[in-house]
Amino acid sequence: MNTPNTQNAIAELDAEHGILIDGQTRGAASAFEVYDPATGRTIAEVADGTVADACSAVDAAHRAFGDWAQTSPRHRSDILRRAFDLMVADTERLAALICAENGKSQADARAEVGYAAEFFRWFSEEAVRTGGAYGVSPAGGTRTFVTHKPVGVAALVTPWNFPAAMATRKIAPALAAGCTVVLKPAAETPLTALAIAGILSAAGVPDGVVNMVPTTDAATVVESWLRDDRVRKVSFTGSTGVGRVLLKQAADRIVNASMELGGNAPFVVTADADVEAAVAGAMVAKFRGGGQACTAANRFYVHASVVDEFVAGFGAEVAALRVGPASDPASEIGPLVSERAAQRVAAAIDAAVAHGAVIAARAEAPAEGWFVAPTLLTGVAPDAAILADEIFGPVAPVVVWEDEKDLLRWANNTEYGLAAYVYAGRLQDALRLAESLDAGMVGINRGVVSDPSTPFGGMKQSGLGREGARVGLEEFQETQYFSVAFD
Numbered sequence: 001m002n003t004p005n006t007q008n009a010i011a012e013l014d015a016e017h018g019i020l021i022d023g024q025t026r027g028a029a030s031a032f033e034v035y036d037p038a039t040g041r042t043i044a045e046v047a048d049g050t051v052a053d054a055c056s057a058v059d060a061a062h063r064a065f066g067d068w069a070q071t072s073p074r075h076r077s078d079i080l081r082r083a084f085d086l087m088v089a090d091t092e093r094l095a096a097l098i099c100a101e102n103g104k105s106q107a108d109a110r111a112e113v114g115y116a117a118e119f120f121r122w123f124s125e126e127a128v129r130t131g132g133a134y135g136v137s138p139a140g141g142t143r144t145f146v147t148h149k150p151v152g153v154a155a156l157v158t159p160w161n162f163p164a165a166m167a168t169r170k171i172a173p174a175l176a177a178g179c180t181v182v183l184k185p186a187a188e189t190p191l192t193a194l195a196i197a198g199i200l201s202a203a204g205v206p207d208g209v210v211n212m213v214p215t216t217d218a219a220t221v222v223e224s225w226l227r228d229d230r231v232r233k234v235s236f237t238g239s240t241g242v243g244r245v246l247l248k249q250a251a252d253r254i255v256n257a258s259m260e261l262g263g264n265a266p267f268v269v270t271a272d273a274d275v276e277a278a279v280a281g282a283m284v285a286k287f288r289g290g291g292q293a294c295t296a297a298n299r300f301y302v303h304a305s306v307v308d309e310f311v312a313g314f315g316a317e318v319a320a321l322r323v324g325p326a327s328d329p330a331s332e333i334g335p336l337v338s339e340r341a342a343q344r345v346a347a348a349i350d351a352a353v354a355h356g357a358v359i360a361a362r363a364e365a366p367a368e369g370w371f372v373a374p375t376l377l378t379g380v381a382p383d384a385a386i387l388a389d390e391i392f393g394p395v396a397p398v399v400v401w402e403d404e405k406d407l408l409r410w411a412n413n414t415e416y417g418l419a420a421y422v423y424a425g426r427l428q429d430a431l432r433l434a435e436s437l438d439a440g441m442v443g444i445n446r447g448v449v450s451d452p453s454t455p456f457g458g459m460k461q462s463g464l465g466r467e468g469a470r471v472g473l474e475e476f477q478e479t480q481y482f483s484v485a486f487d
Contacts, residue, residue, distance in 0.1 A: 006099070010100065015034070024207075026053075028049055034188070037335040038103055048214070053215075064206060074128055079175070082202075088113075093195065098163060098192055102188075102334075103337060119168040119468070126472075127177075127473075131474075141487045154181045157184050163193060169467050170235045179233065182213065188337055237259075258465035258467065259465065260465075262294060264387075264418075265295060265420050265421065266297075270422075281447030283447070288448075294418055301411060304401065311376070311378055314396070323363050325369065341392065352384060352386040359376070420442045423445055424445070
């Protein structure tokens with residue numbers, strides 16, 4: 001999808017002046033390159049923001065906060081709804097930008113734009129549903145009013161794997177709650193965020209409410225925000241390792257923190273599961289976005305009585321996958337985001353094979369670009385190294401199980417607890433297994449768990465807090481109550 005139209009869309013962003021502060025774009029002393037993962041070629045140069053830019057962004061957000069917090073919920077709602085309409089109308093341009101800088105297939109990119117836009121619509125509806133309570137104190141003589149207010153300036157840090165959806169999933173509830181924001185998009189994929197910032201401006205977001213600082217010095221920029229007394233919220237999506245660092249920094253000032261971190265999702269197939277449906281679900285759960293998703297199925301636990309049938313069906317689907325650049329509309333799987341990522345995943349496959357795993361099926365992949373062929377591995381031991389961490393690539397290792405106690409021990413033997421998937425014939429069995437899994441989200445007989453109306457988040461070291469649903473708005477609010485003398 002890297003066509004002349006895509007090149008025009010990139011040029012129109014004026015990425016060399018991609019720092020957005022108080023409604024104005026600006027350049028920087030230096031710029032960094034953004035690459036097309038399908039070719040490794042440079043497609044844009046983006047202003048490389050500094051700590052000084054980060055401080056200016058907070059200045060603007062702090063100035064704008066008072067007026068935005070006092071803006072009526074209905075007005076904030078109307079702006080977010082306009083942003084939804086504008087984003088849907090702009091699907092092709094946004095999808096082209098995602099394809100160009102992230103490498104997703106056209107189908108995956110368009111699906112992400114639709115998902116991302118839905119956060120604007122969902123939180124436009126939640127913005128006007130202000131919660132509260134009124135009651136008589138137990139001792140009598142007073143009345144209690146419970147209300148909510150915006151937490152303040154929010155620092156948002158987003159990853160490269162969903163450059164549109166991770167931005168809107170944070171910006172939409174922050175704005176709905178009455179917060180102003182400073183955003184640091186991933187250096188690999190800043191172009192989509194620039195386009196979304198333009199959409200928000202066109203929708204009527206006032207100057208200073210949304211500010212953005214693309215940078216290659218992420219650690220220093222974000223640390224400067226966490227040290228600033230005016231920043232009262234941090235929302236981060238990324239690796240567990242970086243999340244630990246940010247939480248330590250946030251602790252110094254007791255900054256309200258939401259963390260959506262790593263995952264290592266088990267995909268369980270029971271003896272009485274609909275194997276055909278499980279294969280279809282596995283294809284979505286594993287290969288959407290090339291497996292570069294924190295919710296991606298990472299470990300496949302298949303009952304011994306159905307493993308041959310599952311592997312045969314799954315393997316046929318994996319081998320048939322069309323791998324290629326997004327410029328080819330037939331491509332179903334694109335490249336990984338960087339050469340380093342591709343090398344890491346390829347090395348994980350080689351190490352698994354060296355320790356006894358068997359490549360049961362593999363698709364074909366182009367030699368040029370940062371591609372890794374989708375691969376199905378069998379003969380994987382329950383304690384294999386490839387099961388220990390997020391693969392973040394198109395690799396599906398299968399482990400055979402027979403005893404449910406072993407299954408649950410293996411599935412829960414990880415520091416992560418974000419997502420899981422269960423395919424079972426009896427709903428009662430599926431629910432029982434789901435309740436026994438240490439995961440914040442469980443797809444039962446389906447390969448997708450993400451939805452703006454649901455509380456997205458994990459257990460253990462997969463994060464803190466939730467995004468989406470009503471709770472996603474509450475993450476950007478402080479609860480306040482008034483105790484009123486009544487006698």
